[in-house]
Amino acid sequence: MSADTGDLQRRVSEHLARIYPSHDSTALTQRALAAMALEPDAPAPQPHRNLWDQRDAVLITYGDSIVSEGERPLRTLHRVLDKHIGAAVNSVHILPFFPYSSDDGFSVIDYLSVNQSLGEWEDITALSEDYRLMSDLVLNHASSRGHWFENFKQREHPGKDYFAEANPVDDLSQVVRPRSSPLLTPVQTAEGVRHVWCTFSPDQVDLNFANPELLLEFVHIISQYLERGVRLFRMDAVAFLWKVPGTPCVHLPETHEIIKLLRTLIEHHTPDAVIITETNVPNRENLTYFGNANEAHAIYNFSLPPLLLYTLVSGDCRHLKTWLMSMPPAQAGTAYLNFLASHDGIGLRPLEGLLSPQEQEQLLSCMQRFGGKVSMRQAALDHLKPYEINISLFDAMQGTIDGGSDQWQEQRFICAHTIMLALEGIPALYIHSLLATGNDYKRLEHTGQNRSINRHIWDAEMLEAELADDNSRHPRVLRSLLELLTLRQRQTAFHPNATQFTLHLGTSVFAFWRQSIDRRQSIFCLANITSKPQRMSLADINLIGTDRWWDLLSGDEFGELDAGLELAPYQVAWLSNLEGGVDQ
Structure with missing residues (x-):
């Protein structure tokens, strides 16, 4: 029996004593x-179990991002992934697949059912057998049309005390808002009017985690x-979980303690399960969700999408380099989740500072100018501030800040992903990045919601034809990204926790060095982030002269370190001391 036997009960009790x-x-x-x-x-x-390596990559999708008449969307998705994506990704994030009333799934009516318009639990389980399955855990709020909220209005259990309330006279001036x-929201109940807390919308009523019964309800949901x-839990909007009038009501100590508790329970139940926190906030605040390697296993790297986008449309990597140098290496047992696009917009709060x-x-x-929209949030003194950019990533790359649209859209788009990988x-x-989907103006007009511009629904037959x-650009981009993903899987220097150092090659070439944990492989990533060719000497990047070096992307070998390297507009080189990478 383990020496740690009995530790679980003590740890859970300590977490709960701090929360309640x-x-x-x-x-x-x-x-x-x-x-x-x-x-x-x-x-x-x-x-610090080995939960990931360079072979890990996540595909983000709605259950109905691809539909086919007469077939459950989850089955259509599974079929298309098997045919066109294959082993290039090993994990799939199915965005909320539960019955919902708004926000394309993030206003959950029933946490323990699958939306019948998508499929059934057997379809979810089937996906989990072929891919590491990631699901949203929508903790902060629930639908105003769900059973819990109906009971809240009737003052019945379960639900009577499940939702956060406040008095309009309370001091709410410091509350951080992601919406306008x-x-x-006033609600008529069997005991009179109650004012419920709605961080995101009147249909998404915030849950009351000050009530331990609600927390226990979610523990049961997680077990199911x-x-x-x-195996992967995306904790949606978790930063706003705990409310105390007179405070910003974001990142409160109880919120962090709840994450620690849920991690303790989850990792004891399923040791290879992973918690990922979704906190679209300034960078320093986001980093706190690692805790002391005892909160999130991984955090969304929210500053990367807007910073890399700015870098590529401005042709200047100064800010990206400064940020990268400031990022602490993830501790053992933790990792960054890097992404450039998702179902949401490109967040602007992570650009603060x-x-x-x-x-x-x-x-x-x-x-x-490229067709995007800007969503706003409520700031101090009732001012509105830009919160996120709503645009498809492919269309966001169609030109530059100074020059407008140009001929480099695909190259710029692939460059962004080659850096990120x-x-x-x-x-x-x-x-929709893998498929190079553009702005969906029809869906935007139909829903009136800015985020719909980047939530296209493909007809499976039309997609196959493309x-x-x-x-068509769609197969070109898909092939390029799948080739990059497959190549990445063989590079031990691309392990999520491998060493990383920022290099300084001016403002037109963004460069950094990765070294594998066992130090056998080094890769120098050099990216021309401009529309002009860039030439440099290999001696400038301190390659080890006794090694042979290969560009993994072009296949070129470099034996003379005083030779020059020319990068075409938006070209990236992965210079490795191991030809092709490491066989798994």
Whole structure:
């Protein structure tokens, strides 16, 4: 029996005592362990397990991003992934697949059912057998049309005390808002009018985690997801979880403690499960969700998408280099989740302190010229501030800040992904990036929601026709990205926790060095982020002269280190001391 046997009960009790100091933590612990189907003396998992390596990559998609008449969308998705994506990714994030009332799934009506318009639990389980399955855990809020909220209005259990309330006279002036809608919504209940907290929309009513019964409810929900094959948990909007009037109501200590508790329970139940926090906030705040390697296993690298976008449309990598140098290496057992696009917009709060207001305005104006929209949030003193850019990533790359649209759109787009795939962390790619989907103006007009511009729904037959057309950009981009993903899998220097150092080759070439954990492989990533050719000497990047070097992307070999290297517009080189990489 492990020396750590019995540690679980103690750890859970300590977490709960910090969250609910006025409650009986011993009784709550027993109920939490029962809800998770865990024995009090369950042995602790080994610390810093090998949860990922360079072969890991995540595909982000809605369950109905691809549809075919007469077929469940989840089955259509599975079929298309098997045919066109294959082993290039090993993990799939199915965005909320539950019954919902708004926000394309993020206003959950029933956490334990699959939306019938998508399929059934057997379809979810089938996906989990072929891919590492990632699911959203929508913790902060639930639908105003769900059973819980109906019970809240009737003042019945379960649900009566499941939702956060406030008095309009409370001091809410410091509350951090991601939206411009009213924070409080009046609701008629069986006991009179109550004002419920709505961080995101009146249909997404914030949950009351000050009530331990709600937390226990979610512990049970998590256990059910694990039983259904979920191995990666995206904790949606978790930063806003705990509310205390008179504070910003974001990143509060109780929120961090709840994440620690859920990690403790999850890793004891399923040691290879992973928690990923989704906190679209300034960079320094985002980093706090690693805790002391005891909160999130991985955090979304939110500053990367807007910074890399700015770099490529401005042709200047100064800010990207400064940011990269400031990023601490992820501790053992933790990792960054790198992404460039998702179902949401490109967040602007993660740019705070990284770009000047003038540079942010330049970026916004450029994206609007390329067909994008800008969503706003409520700031202090009732001012509205830009919150995110809504645009497909492919269309965001169609030109530059100064020159407008140009002929380099595909090259710029591939360049962005080639950089992202080489960075420290686990890569995640949105399905509409893999397919080079453009802005969906019809869907935007139909829903009136800015985010719809980047939530296209492909007809499977139309998609197949596009992918069979050699003159179409869609198969070209897909082939390029799949080749990069497959090549990446053989590079131990691209392990998510391999060493990374920023290089300084001016403002037109963004460069960094990766070295494998066993130090056998080094890769120098050199990216021309401009529309002009860039020439450099290999001696400038301190290659080891006794080694032979290959560009993994072009196949070129470099024997003379005093030779020059010329990068075409938006070309990237992966210079490795191992030809082709390492056989797995």
